[in-house]
Amino acid sequence: MEFRDKILIGAATAFGALGYANTRVEDILQESGVSRPTFYKLFESKDDVFETLSAMHHADALERMHHALVTAENGMERLASVIEAFLRWRAGLGRLGRVLDMETRSPHSHLVRHREVVMKTLRDQWQHEMVAGGRPQVDPLIFEAFMAAAERVADTLPFDRAITETDIARRKAVLLRIVSATLAAADERTPALPLHPDHNAPRAPRAKKSSGKHRRVGAPPPPPGATSSRR
Structure with missing residues (x-):
């Protein structure tokens, strides 16, 4: 090496x-x-190293997502492929991914241009695909909002243990639901809402309903020597 x-x-x-x-x-x-x-x-310095890492990893992100975009067959498949490529890229960065995001999203960092190049390229590619597919152009702010959501969801990838296929699939389902519901035409079905990861967990048994024979919680106890009026 x-x-x-x-x-x-x-x-x-x-x-x-x-x-x-x-x-x-x-x-x-x-x-x-x-x-x-x-x-x-x-x-020259640690800044030089960090800028090299940022440029290298953002170029890798562009290559992965462009490949996913041009190799998938249809709109929804392309969308899912790009989302998965993004998540796998972030997963591969490990903890460095969060540091890169923090620095390239800071308005005071000169590295912000690396992220802007990625965002603009992906936005332009996606707009081109939508127009080529007969869809109207959408407000670019929609794409910006989705990418902000994608970055936030990617931030939840666990880095204190090995990232699993379930981790990727769960976040892919969430992002696919968000973006497809936003961009889908009126006659298109959107993916079902992703279920909570614990939806198959056993539920606690329901408390039995009171039969009315027991004293109400918080009610004062009967006075000494009192007898029940019920026979």
């Missing part, structure tokens, strides 16, 4: 564990196992 690759892999681990602001060059060196002189031969 080349030193550049070692640094990038080590940096991804360090940034994912510590966050962008708390990561130092020393942390990257420790994770990558390279010397300081070697690091500075290839990168």
